[in-house]
Amino acid sequence: MSLVLEGVNRTVGGETHLRDVNLTFQRGEFNVLLGLTEAGKTTMMRIMAGLDHPNTGRVLEDGNEVTKVPVRKRSVGMVYQQFINYPSLSVYDNIASPLKLARLSDSEIDRRVRTEAERLGIDHLIDRLPSELSGGQQQRCAMARALVRDARLVLLDEPLVNLDYKLREGLRSELRNLFADRDTVVVYATTEPEEALVLGGKTTVLHEGRVVQHGVTAECYRHPASTTVTQVFADPPMxxxxxxxxxxxxxxxxxxxxxxxxxxxxxxxxxxxxxxxxxxxxxxxxxxxxxxxxxxxxxxxxxxxxxxxxxxxxxxxxxxxxxxxxxxxxxxxxxxxxxxxxxxxxxxxxxxxxxxx
Amino acid sequence: MEKREYQWAWLMVLPVVLVVAFSAIMPLMTVVNYSLQDIFGPNSRFFVGTAWFTEVLRDPALHGALIRQLLFSAAVLLIQIPLGVGLALCLPKKGPWVSVSLVLLALPLLVPWNVVGTIWQVFSRPDVGFAGVILNGIGFDYNYTGDSLDAWLTVLVMDVWHWTSLVILLCYAGLQAIPDAFYQAARIDGASRWAVFRFIELPKLKGVLLIAVLLRFIFSFRIYAEPFVLTGGGPGNATTFLSQSLTTMAVGQFDLGPAAAFSLIYFLIILLFSYVFYLTILNMDREG
Missing domain, CATH: 2.40.50.140 (Nucleic acid-binding proteins)
Incomplete structure (x- = not known):
């Protein structure tokens, strides 16, 4: 599928969070959303997911308008900075939770939960509670929950920020493979230029609620469209x-x-x-x-x-x-x-x- | 060198040992002393073994007080914990009303305990009290000084008024500590309001609820001033709880031996229940 943002604006209490955003994301693509803190990354993701609605502008899924469709009627998986799992449910039940709410059969749920846990390397931890896992394992569990339902849109909001350096590199290098053969629009938000370059795909550079550049990641790095991009998409900045x-x-x-x-x-x-x-x-x-x-x-x-x-x-x-x-x-x-x-x-x-x- | 460090460590711990000795161990040992001996004066004391304990445990009046006490604490927990959690969920999460509601909720907690008794004594009087007059006016034959059930309910309602705020404030703080991303994740999953409560809020409130249950159990099990002021333990002995029986025994009748034995049993009951609550709540998350 494709996801299109068309002239999207969002203002909260007189403060502009997004300004005239026009973007197209294709399925099977890995999209990086790069911007400093407060650049509008999370706001944009919330609008893509249907958690928030734009003040003006439209959101289209495969050409159908979904601007006002609430999140539960969409097909979205999301991973956050914090490790978000249901605290009283085992890893297995956590991964199974979106499938149970979607009323799949028990055997189908079991098959998909085990496959997903294996892909994320947490199949041996399946009976544990989230509080009994390390930070990296908790985030793997949260990712498995977001991926297991084969959502049409998967949003990752700075998922590696709270992990230490080594774990971050390990998980980052797995990420591209996790999405390689999926028919999903993947959007990955980060503040780190290096992360965008390692993940590749396409990059959208956001600054103060505006899209300042959008294109193939390496191309954006080699040809920064403006001095703003050189300050966001380079560390240390140009x-x-x-x-x-x-x-x-x-x-x-x-x-x-x-x-x-x-x-x-x-x-x-x-x-x-x-x-x-x-x-x-x-x-x-x-x-x-x-x-x-x-x-x-x-x-x-x-x-x-x-x-x-x-x-x-x-x-x-x-x-x-x-x-x-x-x-x-x-x-x-x-x-x-x-x-x-x-x-x-x-x-x-x-x-x-x-x-x- | 190592040996000297070791002795230093003892010296550093000494102040705490002294404080604990004076504040806890010595008073407790005095009580133990009294519970095992019959003491008439400084130089005339007799060892009586477990006689006081046997006497206290066989006292039907104390059985009655214990049963009333257990019923009261059970009612307090069953009403105040769910009510506190429920009201905490209804409070605004941000905005100008937050501080207003928090201050209003904290007010009952600031009232001294015997004043609470006095307030409700006047408030509930059938002749001039606001609640008493209205209840009788709409057809209830309400009189807390004459009717056992009325007296009991009045003490219970008074305690709910006085202490539910504590549960609300604790739970509210616990709820505020849950990151917004949990609620978002639940919305994305399509979870119902009930599921959000059952699988996010309740587990996250576990630690806070443990504190709330323990505090409410311990306070309610030791209740003294409020019913003493309100009903004096009556009518009959309908609202005579354990601590009032104990006071009567120790101060009123000066039966220090039995009172000491009673104190120790009282203390052990509270300790036992607190421990049971602690274990139960800690192991709650393994189910479901």
Whole structure:
């Protein structure tokens, strides 16, 4: 099936949660909903599920309008941040609960519950209570409950947030396989760019209730539509700096004045915003690299990578460099950039130049 | 080195040992002392073994008080727990009415116990009391000072008025702690209101209900001031509960030996019931 949101708006108490959302989700697709906290991810999911209704706009399932159809008449499975299971029911009965409410036969329920528990690797825990499981197992149980009914729409609202790092990676890598052969629209909300990239599929980037980009995940990452996307869909976010283009040169007052790199050749003269990813800034000079001076604000050593936060010409930048580099706040620091790896956004905040792959 | 640390640990525990000794063990041992001896004065005491216990256990007046007490506590739990849970479910979850209703509910809990008795004594009087006059006005022959059943019901209603708020407030706090996602998940499953209560709210309230049942059982089993003020234990001995019998025995008749034995039995009954409630509620989730 397909799920279409058409001109959806939602306002609660004068506060806009969603603004003019137009989206189409196809069945069999894995969709990531990426946005910071309060971006409208949960609101959008609640509208998709039928838990809430839009103020204006329509929701269509396979072309049929379902905007006002209540959730119990739809076919939805949902997994939350918190591990939501019925506390007094065993894992088996928890997974069986939506099937019992759908009045399936006992043998059919038994078959489906066992299959689903096995796929999620909790078949040996089937007689336990949720409180007797670890966090990861509780979330697996909740996922089995959401998947067992073969719902037409499955919504996962930051399901891995409350799990520790190792469990999160394990479950995340299983997720794509869990949905691989299902005829479902899957929507997965997250705040983490890395999670979107690992899960792949398609990504919708949300910001302050608006859809700022929608497309194949890798494509969205390689060609962020606006500077807003570069702040949401990258961690640490892309470094931005206003630049001036004219006479075949790109310059920043007091910082650099260079001939235009290849991807900027077609730009008409004027003011733009340049974006450089933190891992395209270096601490060592090189042939194609220009040098800028900044002042260190803070440096974080995260294992094999060091993040140096610095002020360059009054802008907060982050340099991501392999290895451990000891730098101290207040130090003068030379940062080297390859302009061939720079993005350029025009004054209307549209992407006009991207590095050549 | 290790040995010194060990001795330090004892020193640190000492204040607690002293506090517990003075607050619990020594008074309790005094009672045990009295229950096993016949004491006339500082230097004349006789060991009587279990004689006081036998006497107390064979006392028909105390049997009557025990039965009344058990019936009363059972009625209190059967009325106040379901009523408290039900009313907690009806309270608003957010908005300006939350604080209004919580304050109103807390009011009865702030009234001193003997004042509660006085309030209801006046409130229920058939000649000038609001409730008494109305009940008689609509045709009931209601008189709590003369009729045993009327007196009993008045004490029960008074206790419901006084203490149901506690159950409501506890349950309300428990309900507020349930994340909204549980209710959403139930809506998505298509669960009925009853199923939401039975499979989400009730199990989540288990811990709170345990506290509510224990507190209500213990308080109601020890009830003293309210019926004492309201009816003085009458008419006859219709509303004479255990603690009033005990007071009469210890303070009124100065039978310290039997009273001490009685106190210990009283204490053990409360301990036993509390333990049974505790186990029952803790194991509730294994069924169904």
């Amino acid at each position: 470094n931005l700096m206003p630049i001036q283009v004219d006479d075949g040169r790109v310059k920043v007052e007091g910082l650099f004045d260079q001939p235009l790199p290849a991807q900027m050749k077609d730009l008409v003269p004027g003011r733009y915003t340049m974006g450089v990813r933190p891992h395209h800034l270096y601490v060592t000079p090189g042939d194609d690299r220009i040098t800028m001076q900044g002042e260190v604000e803070v440096a974080e050593v995260a294992g094999s990578v060091t993040y140096v936060h610095l002020a360059v010409n009054g802008h907060d930048w982050v340099v991501e460099e392999r290895g451990v580099h000891v730098v101290h706040p207040g130090e003068r620091f030379d940062v080297h950039a390859d302009l061939n790896r720079a993005y350029v956004f025009d004054s209307a905040d549209q992407l006009v130049a991207a590095p050549q792959q």
